[in-house]
Amino acid sequence: MKLGEGVEAAIHCAAMLAGVDGAATMPGAAMAEAFGLSPSYLLKHLNQLAASGVLESVPGPAGGYRLARPAERITLLDIVLAVEGREPAFRCGEIRQRGPVRLDASAYVKPCGINAAMLKAERAYRTALAEARLSDIVAAYQSDADPRSFAANCAFVVRHQRPQKVQPSKSER
Amino acid sequence: MKLGEGVEAAIHCAAMLAGVDGAATMPGAAMAEAFGLSPSYLLKHLNQLAASGVLESVPGPAGGYRLARPAERITLLDIVLAVEGREPAFRCGEIRQRGPVRLDASAYVKPCGINAAMLKAERAYRTALAEARLSDIVAAYQSDADPRSFAANCAFVVRHQRPQKVQPSKSER
DNA sequence: GTTCCGCTACTCGGATAATTTGTGTCCGAGTCGCGGGGG
């Protein structure tokens, strides 16, 4: 019951990427510098996000990362699942039928009630995460946080984002 | 985002202990045998449950484990927290203020919005777990599962439980 | 026959290794931008 440290970095990076304009990209090294993390390691997590379709990666000197879809359609659940894996946290090993008393297989057709209860709780967790859109996070940050912090972050984004010269039509991708 | 394997064993053991009568106890070795687990390792988790006040342990030849309070007052959350630890799964490392731009500390008085969202989701998770009482699990098992499985489990409990000769008054403990 | 004592066996409890997962780092493939040369 412990989330990896990379989840926090991934969410912060996604929130920062929500501030770049249109098709512009931001290098992973810049975000690593912004949060004081190892660039090589952050790439690993950003890569996971790209593999899950949350981010898009552009190679080359003007390359970097960008959101694959509008921030309104990205939830915290997407990010957490991309980094931590899609499988449920609780895995039922069916230890109830591992004992020395080997009952017939027909006695275990019903699913394990413990597994059902744990999965139900996890479903509540994921639902709460799915209700938190990335745009909400950014909006709350903009309204609640200190104006200096927000301005500094915006300046950092403007300073490091790389506009894309060629813009392939978005609907074609 | 992955729960330890011992959580499943702990819940199954607690459900089994719910079937023992009154002050009687059940050795950890018997439960390990029932689920095909390492006795020495299961003891570790049962010990964690005892340290958290979910179980009581009795040493000696007629010793073993027993529920510390009625099954109606034990929730899955108690068990999960005892085994996995009480700290939240998501730990905010405050990486937002780790970058090279050192703003004044007064700019970070407001809590991190990302942390708040993650903690809110985890609160939903724990609430769902807290609503699942151990007695509910047992009742669902008794009514839904195959009668043969339930009978086998009851027989196992009766076979391995060790009644306590001397019964210290419950209110005194 | 009854009582006391010592012993054995069984229990939990904590300290100690092995393995898997997560963390951190490194080097290679690919691609765009820039500079030089030619037309």
Add this chain to the structure above:
DNA sequence: CCCCCGCGACTCGGACACAAATTATCCGAGTAGCGGAAC
């Protein structure tokens, strides 16, 4: 002066070590029950 080509540098991507946590195991402390001896 304009266009084409080659080079360099910067990016992501995957393969490779290191550390920590989880998993698994062993041995020791403690206690109830039982058998034997003394009274």
